[in-house]
Amino acid sequence: MEKTKDLLIDTCLLAGKIMMESGSEVYRVEDTMNRIAENANEPNSKSYVTATGIFMGLKSSRYTQIENVGERNINLEKVEAVNQLSRKFAEKSVDLPKLYQQLKIIDKETPEFPxxxxxxxxxxxxxxxxxxxxxxxxxxxxxxxxxxxxxxxxxxxxxxxxxxxxxxxxxxxxxxxxxxxxxxxxxxxxxxxxxxxxxxxxxxxxxxxxxxxxxxxxxxxxxxxxxxxxxxxxxxxxxxxxxxxxxxxxxxx
Structure with a gap:
């Protein structure tokens, strides 16, 4: 159970980090992170996003994790890719481990225009x-x-x-x-x-x-x-x- 919660927090933080580094607005990042947690049966999640750091915690967990936001660019393709994965997770098309793996792929391999x-x-x-x-x-x-x-x-x-x-x-x-x-x-x-x-x-x-x-x-x-x-x-x-x-x-x- 604790491993599932750890994976959920890691997934939310990774999604938020990708979106913030790609130029998304803060309210959109927080909404995406909270929706992922809610669709994973954790409706009482708490997220706090700034331009340089992301905080994520669950009411049912005793600790909060922090993710550093590195260099910020404009890559709306990554933002859209994270949103699409979030929707698939809400539709139960992908499970939590697969969502995390797909987010890692987006973070490293999302193509840009030549x-x-x-x-x-x-x-x-x-x-x-x-x-x-x-x-x-x-x-x-x-x-x-x-x-x-x-x-x-x-x-x-x-x-x-x-x-x-x-x-x-x-x-x-x-x-x-x-x-x-x-x-x-x-x-x-x-x-x-x-x-x-x-x-x-x-x-x-x-x-x-x-x-x-x-x-x-x-x-x-x-x-x-x-x-x-x-x-x-x-x-x-x-x-x-x-x-x-x-x-x-x-x-x-």
Whole structure:
């Protein structure tokens, strides 16, 4: 009986950890964990989720377990996969041990879109947003290149340097350099619009939205932590572009 309860708590913590690290809102994580416990005949479960840690306990058990939340990314495919497994568990399509094993597979093996597809998506997003913000069509190809290159650099820097926000700073700095080069060589017209469009794939829009939803749902700690993190990311983008303006300001017409 105790082993079953231990497995249930481990399963709930793993599900919550996957969802929090993948960008889910706190209220959704707590709801999923409590539903898993309720469907395992433990209706009086208690969960407390923050941006950096998850607490889970059962009324019928004498202790509470804690799970650390590592680096937070945006991977809504993992969130959806955990929700689907939770529904299958509620329908009795899978039992608790199989649910735990499937969650471990999702944590390690859920596929992401290929890097080339992500880069192309960021490139076209940058170019079309530049047009949407009022830029000229002559800037389309340069912004397409700069946006894709900036996103690729962000990915590569993140793979090689375990330093948060450094990848955002480097990619935004290089975006500013490339926008300046295109402007000075006459291949593009507007440094401002190209920079605005190219940095948009780096902007933490989902994190800001999740932060506001957490705050409105009453999860003030997690909401403020996520909001602060989003502000630091935005500041890293601004500092990267500002460094280009400061260092190479004399090259601007």
């Amino acid at each position: 890097l080339i597809l992500q880069v192309l998506s960021a490139a076209f997003l940058s170019a079309f947003l530049m047009i949407l913000f009022g830029g000229h069509w002559i800037n389309f190809i340069p912004t397409l290149f700069i946006g894709g290159f900036g996103f690729f650099i962000k990915h590569e820097v993140k793979q090689h340097f375990d330093l948060r926000f450094f990848d955002i700073f480097i990619s935004s700095f290089l975006i500013g350099i490339l926008a300046l080069l295109f402007t000075r060589t006459g291949l593009a017209l507007s440094f401002d619009y190209m920079c605005i469009g190219a940095v948009m794939p780096l902007v933490p829009g989902v994190a800001i939205t999740a932060s506001l939803r957490d705050i409105l749902a009453g999860h003030l700690v997690s909401g403020l932590v996520r909001g602060t993190e989003a502000i630091i990311v935005a500041a890293s983008i601004a500092i990267g572009i500002a460094c280009v303006l400061s260092i190479f300001g004399g090259l601007f017409p």
